[in-house]
Amino acid sequence: TPPISPFAIRFDAEAATLSPEGPTLERRMSDLEGLFADHDAWQAAVADGDPVVYRVQSSPVPEADRELPQSITTIERGTTAGECWMTKGHQHPNHQGEIYLALHGTGGLLMFDGDRVEWLDMTPGTIGYIPPGWAHRSVNVGDEPYSFLAVYPGGAGHDYGWVLEHGMGNRIHRTGDGFALRPYSA
Ligand code: S6P
Numbered sequence: 001t002p003p004i005s006p007f008a009i010r011f012d013a014e015a016a017t018l019s020p021e022g023p024t025l026e027r028r029m030s031d032l033e034g035l036f037a038d039h040d041a042w043q044a045a046v047a048d049g050d051p052v053v054y055r056v057q058s059s060p061v062p063e064a065d066r067e068l069p070q071s072i073t074t075i076e077r078g079t080t081a082g083e084c085w086m087t088k089g090h091q092h093p094n095h096q097g098e099i100y101l102a103l104h105g106t107g108g109l110l111m112f113d114g115d116r117v118e119w120l121d122m123t124p125g126t127i128g129y130i131p132p133g134w135a136h137r138s139v140n141v142g143d144e145p146y147s148f149l150a151v152y153p154g155g156a157g158h159d160y161g162w163v164l165e166h167g168m169g170n171r172i173h174r175t176g177d178g179f180a181l182r183p184y185s186a
């Protein structure tokens with residue numbers, strides 16, 4: 001891909017939009033196979049309307065080496081057998097860092113390096129730093145949609161298989177008065 005020319009991107013934190021717009025991705029429940037602990041509950045949700053769990057809107061900066069793309073992810077509020085709705089989660093194959101800026105709602109950033117687990121509370125204004133080598137997943141633990149801006153190296157890539165193989169160390173469950181982190185096997 002040839003490098004692109006400088007241009008301005010309009011960032012509307014209130015509306016959680018970037019313009020001009022690049023590609024938009026919609027992830028439905030059926031796209032999250034094998035990620036929730038309760039497979040039957042996941043399957044039932046797919047059969048019952050296959051809801052959109054999250055959307056990712058990108059700016060037109062290409063996902064190519066040395067570029068610095070951005071995207072805004074919005075995760076709907078919901079649970080599947082008590083587990084909070086979340087992104088698939090991925091590892092960057094060539095271990096590059098990334099930042100997230102929380103915009104709306106109440107979320108969290110779950111990170112796992114295959115050994116250690118870290119959780120960051122994400123409320124509007126929080127920048128979460130994802131160091132190289134840490135798989136990352138975003139979780140909506142609040143009562144409204146949770147949105148955040150991501151800025152990441154264009155050549156970082158997305159390894160989703162890593163998460164299917166290794167998990168994310170913890171699962172996030174809704175409780176009576178909030179949420180709880182539970183070991184992955186539970
Ligand atoms: C890309 C960055 C985000 C996620 C997005 C969706 O490096 O981390 O743009 O792609 O939040 O999550 P996922 O796990 O489905 O890619």
Ligand code: ZN
Nearest residue numbers: 092098136152
């Ligand atoms: Zn990433």
